[in-house]
Amino acid sequence: MTVSPVRQRQRKRKGFVERTVTGVGTAVEQTVYSETYARQDGFLQRVDPRAKLGLFALALLVVGLVHDLALLAGLWLLLLGLGLATRLPFKVIALRTLLGVPLFAGVVALPALFLIDGRPLLSIGSLGPVTLAVSDRAILSVTTFLCRVSVSVTLAALLVLTTRWADLLKALRVFRVPDLFIIILGMTYRYVFLLLRLTENLFLGRASRTVGTTSASEQRRWVGASIGTLMSRSLKLSTDVYAAMVARGFSGEVRTLTACRMRDEDWLFVSLGVVLLGLAWLVDLSR
Amino acid sequence: MHIPDGYISPATALAFYGAVLPFWWAAAQRLKRLLSGQLVPALALFSALTFAIMMFNVPVPGGTTAHAVGGTLAAVVLGPWAAVIAVSVALIIQALFFGDGGITAIGANCFILGVALPLTGYGVYRLVSGRSDPLSRRRLLAAGMGAYIGINLAGLLVGLVLGIQPIFWSEDGRALYSPYGLREAVPALLIPHLTIAGAAEVIATVFGLAYVQRAHPELLERRAATPRAARPARRWTPVIVALLALLSPLGLLAGGSAWGEWGSGELAQRVGYVPRGLQKLESLWSAPLSGYTLPWMSPSASFAEQALAYILSAVVGIALIFAATFALRILLRPRQGQQAAAGN
Structure with missing residues (x-):
């Protein structure tokens, strides 16, 4: 198949502008949706964010430590059930965990099937001097890897999808994250969308202005100029934001409202979770 | 990435x-x-x-x-x-x-x-x-x-x-x-x-x-x-620490153990007897990265693997020291109410 140089260049140009616009759009859309789910009424959404964050962090640690495949698979099923019980649409869970993980981590792990030595189970053929064979250890390794990644990603997705970011930030404070970092995280999150919007406009503007083809060096210059523009705008914005903060009485000190209270249900959730995770870990150790 | x-x-x-x-x-x-x-x-x-x-x-x-x-x-x-x-x-x-x-x-x-x-x-x-x-x-x-x-x-x-x-x-x-x-x-x-x-x-x-x-x-x-x-001494510290960690497997090339770091078995061989207190102490604590190798690594591991284990032990050790110092710093720092973190 031959592609004329002009066509090829056209496709190239379409590539980087459209990909960036799509990327920005997806990021914003995903966050808006996850905020919508986090605002719904559901089991996990009702749990105190501190309890949820602590328990999920512990769960991530236990999932990292567990060796047993059956246990990992069991934990995964439990989490999927939890996701459905908390009224997340099946499509969202499936997209984030069932489809996304095997597609990405699966592609990453596929070559390992042929690279890990062991008792050969399945011989596929030979490529010159190298014989392609799948060994028992390779299958075990790849399955363990995929299971662990799936459980971890499901855990992270459940946390992100059921917690509003403002609550998540509040929860970080309990874990002795300095206020300074929490405020910076919060403000960054706010301005990320503004700058993403600016980026999107820069790229959309270019797409609508450009007719015909442009040279590769022009594209590079333009990308550099957009990065530079974004830089100078955000620096200017930071001065403006600071001036606005000072005008509203900001003196360099960070004050926050902490209005979270753990209810009995939250303590119950934490205790049950810790017992369950501890049991899983003990069972794993005894195997 | x-x-x-x-x-x-x-x-x-x-x-x-x-x-x-x-x-x-x-x-x-x-x-x-x-x-x-x-x-x-x-x-x-x-x-x-x-x-x-x-x-x-x-x-x-x-x-x-x-x-x-x-x-x-x-x-x-x-x-x-x-x-x-x-x-x-x-x-x-x-x-x-x-x-x-x-x-x-x-x-x-x-x-x-x-x-x-x-x-x-x-x-x-x-x-x-x-x-x-x-x-x-x-x-x-x-x-x-x-x-x-x-x-x-x-x-x-x-x-x-x-x-x-x-x-x-x-x-x-x-x-x-x-x-x-x-x-x-x-x-x-x-x-x-x-x-x-x-x-x-x-x-x-x-x-x-x-x-x-x-x-x-x-x-x-x-x-x-x-x-x-300009604080040249402090600026070079991380580089020196990293270099030392990377050089840690050098010890593998030398036979025997470091002077004064004998275990009780080796001490018995050298001195002829083991002080009873030391024997008792030794049984109290067994390090997780004992001998700077990892418990699950086979003793027949190649030199490169042993060297890597050494470097990892060094990195983990340094990281733990940093983490412990940092934790101490946080714990010992006087709490100044809610607004402690922000500078002015």
């Missing part, structure tokens, strides 16, 4: 959290002095900016596109410590709110992309640019070289971190985490970084800096005018 959850063992993840905390702390201290009250909005905007730069698709020679990190560019324009915080916050937001990169791996990702990349890139930039004019072409070359070396160092580090997983964390030949050894993981990460990702990073850095030189020279001149507190 972010490491997702489940790719690295909890021990690796924790060691990286321990390694990255002192850098965050040092960066916060420096920036508090430099930016004073403006610290919060400035760092928030820098972080949001880094986040946005990471979304850029950069056209790379050969027709493909790739994402840039922009760590070196941020270090050159905003300063190295601001870049450390900005890239780290951008990565944390990606992990916590966008599900991009693992939550357990935040420490590793922030250390590699948020500390090693911008600091290395900036170091190379300073080395090559010397005392040249901030608006000269030499600065562009320096930034490009810094960006290329920085991103490749990051790629190499990710390769090494993933590659040691099956060496240290395997069970009867079954890899428990990322299944690729060093022989596969390092080239798999280095080759795209030497080519596509490296090119994207260089293009974003050089063309971005060229634009800032042309359109907003005041940003670069202001940075050049900022007084720098």
Whole structure:
């Protein structure tokens, strides 16, 4: 198949502008949706964010430590059930965990099937001097890897999808994250969308202005100029934001409202979770 | 290039959290002095900016596109410590709110992309640019070289971190985490970084800096005018510590054990008897990385594997010391009510 140089260049140009616009759009859309789910009424959404964050962090640690495949698979099923019980649409869970993980981590792990030595189970053929064979250890390794990644990603997705970011930030404070970092995280999150919007406009503007083809060096210059523009705008914005903060009485000190209270249900959730995770870990150790 | 959850063992993840905390702390201290009250909005905007730069698709020679990190560019324009915080916050937001990169791996990702990349890139930039004019072409070359070396160092580090997983964390030949050894993981990460990702990073850095030189020279001149507190002794400490950690396997070449570090068995051989108190003490504590090898590593491991075990032991040890010191610092610091953290 031959592609004329002009066509090829056209496709190239379409590539980087459209990909960036799509990327920005997806990021914003995903966050808006996850905020919508986090605002719904559901089991996990009702749990105190501190309890949820602590328990999920512990769960991530236990999932990292567990060796047993059956246990990992069991934990995964439990989490999927939890996701459905908390009224997340099946499509969202499936997209984030069932489809996304095997597609990405699966592609990453596929070559390992042929690279890990062991008792050969399945011989596929030979490529010159190298014989392609799948060994028992390779299958075990790849399955363990995929299971662990799936459980971890499901855990992270459940946390992100059921917690509003403002609550998540509040929860970080309990874990002795300095206020300074929490405020910076919060403000960054706010301005990320503004700058993403600016980026999107820069790229959309270019797409609508450009007719015909442009040279590769022009594209590079333009990308550099957009990065530079974004830089100078955000620096200017930071001065403006600071001036606005000072005008509203900001003196360099960070004050926050902490209005979270753990209810009995939250303590119950934490205790049950810790017992369950501890049991899983003990069972794993005894195997 | 972010490491997702489940790719690295909890021990690796924790060691990286321990390694990255002192850098965050040092960066916060420096920036508090430099930016004073403006610290919060400035760092928030820098972080949001880094986040946005990471979304850029950069056209790379050969027709493909790739994402840039922009760590070196941020270090050159905003300063190295601001870049450390900005890239780290951008990565944390990606992990916590966008599900991009693992939550357990935040420490590793922030250390590699948020500390090693911008600091290395900036170091190379300073080395090559010397005392040249901030608006000269030499600065562009320096930034490009810094960006290329920085991103490749990051790629190499990710390769090494993933590659040691099956060496240290395997069970009867079954890899428990990322299944690729060093022989596969390092080239798999280095080759795209030497080519596509490296090119994207260089293009974003050089063309971005060229634009800032042309359109907003005041940003670069202001940075050049900022007084720098020169403390050579302290600046070299991390380099020396890292060198010592890398040299730690030297001991493998020498026979016997270090003077005065004999176990009771060896002591009996040398002295003829073992003090009873020592025998009792010895049974109290058995170190998790006893003999600086890992309990699950076979005694017949090759020299390279033993050397790696040594380096890892050294890194884990240093990280633990850092973490413990840091924890002590936090615990012993007097609480000044709710507003403790913000500088003025």
